[in-house]
Amino acid sequence: MSTFPVILSAPxxxxxxxxxxxxxxxxRDLGYSVSCTTRAPRxxxxxxxxxxxxxxxxxxxxxxxxxxxxxxxxxxNLYGTLRSEVERVLGTGRHVLMxxxxxxxxxxxxxxxxxxxxxxLPPSGEVLKARLAGRGxxxxxxxxxxxxxxxxxxxxxxxxxxxxVNDNLDRAVDQVSAIIDAEGLRHDRVHEIEGQVEGLxxxxxxxxxxxxxxx
Ligand code: ADP
Ligand code: 5GP
Numbered sequence: 001m002s003t004f005p006v007i008l009s010a011p012x013x014x015x016x017x018x019x020x021x022x023x024x025x026x027x028r029d030l031g032y033s034v035s036c037t038t039r040a041p042r043x044x045x046x047x048x049x050x051x052x053x054x055x056x057x058x059x060x061x062x063x064x065x066x067x068x069x070x071x072x073x074x075x076x077n078l079y080g081t082l083r084s085e086v087e088r089v090l091g092t093g094r095h096v097l098m099x100x101x102x103x104x105x106x107x108x109x110x111x112x113x114x115x116x117x118x119x120x121l122p123p124s125g126e127v128l129k130a131r132l133a134g135r136g137x138x139x140x141x142x143x144x145x146x147x148x149x150x151x152x153x154x155x156x157x158x159x160x161x162x163x164x165v166n167d168n169l170d171r172a173v174d175q176v177s178a179i180i181d182a183e184g185l186r187h188d189r190v191h192e193i194e195g196q197v198e199g200l201x202x203x204x205x206x207x208x209x210x211x212x213x214x215x
Contacts, residue, residue, distance in 0.1 A: 002189045005086065005096045005112055006180060007105045010120035011150030013132030016099045019120060023097065024174045031089035033098045037075035042137045070107035073084040075145050081108065095180060102156040116183050118176055119160040123167040
C-alpha cells in the first residue's frame with residue numbers, strides 16, 4: 001500500500017483539530033505531523049504533542065536552514081511543517097495527517113502533488129462564532145482576527161479535492177475516513193495492481209482452457 005499526506009484545513013473553530021484527534025484514535029494507518037508554531041500554548045496543550053512551541057528567533061533560524069516543507073504566517077503567528085516530521089511519519093508506513101492553513105496547503109501540495117486536500121466547512125457563520133467563542137482559547141480581539149481571516153480562507157475552498165461539512169461530528173469523521181479509504185484505492189496509488197491484474201488474466205485463461213476442454 002502506498003502512503004500519502006492528508007491535509008485538513010478549515011477556518012479557526014471549524015473543527016479540524018477535533019476531527020484529526022478522532023481519526024488518529026480510530027485509524028492505526030494514520031500518523032500526525034506535529035507542526036511548529038510561535039504562538040503561546042493553550043491550556044492543556046503539550047509541547048511536542050500538539051505543537052512544537054518555538055520562539056520567533058528559533059522559528060526563523062529553522063526557516064533559514066530550509067527545515068520546513070512549508071510555513072506561513074497565520075493570525076499573526078508563524079506556523080510550519082518540518083520536513084523531518086513528514087518523513088518520520090511516512091517512515092512508519094502511515095499516511096501523514098496534517099492540520100494546516102490554506103497558504104501552507106497550497107505550498108505543500110505544489111511540492112507533494114500526491115497530497116489529498118480536505119476542507120472542513122462549519123455549518124454556518126453563527127455556529128463557527130459560537131464554537132470559537134465556546135472553546136475559550138482566544139480573547140475578544142484575537143477571536144475577531146480569526147473570524148475576519150475566515151472570510152479569506154473560505155475563498156480557497158475551490159483548490160481542495162474534498163469538502164466536508166462539520167455539522168454532526170461523527171458524520172464528519174466518518175466522511176474524512178471514507179475519503180482516506182477511497183484515496184488509498186485509487187489506481188495510480190496502488191502500484192502492485194498491474195501485476196495483480198496480469199496474474200488474474202493468466203488464471204482466467206487457465207480456467208477458460210480447462211473449461212473449454214470439458215465440452
Ligand atoms: P479548529 O481546530 O478548526 O480551530 P476545533 O477542533 O478546536 O477547531 O473546534 C472548535 C470547537 O468546536 C471546539 O471546542 C470543539 O470541541 C467544537 N466542535 C468541533 N466540532 C464540533 C461539532 N461537530 N459539534 C459541536 N462542537 C464541535
Ligand atoms: P491554531 O492556532 O488555532 O492551532 O491554528 C491556527 C491556524 O494555523 C490553523 O488554520 C491551522 O491549521 C494552522 N496551522 C497549524 N499548523 C500549521 C502548519 O504547520 N503550517 C501552516 N501553514 N499552518 C498551520
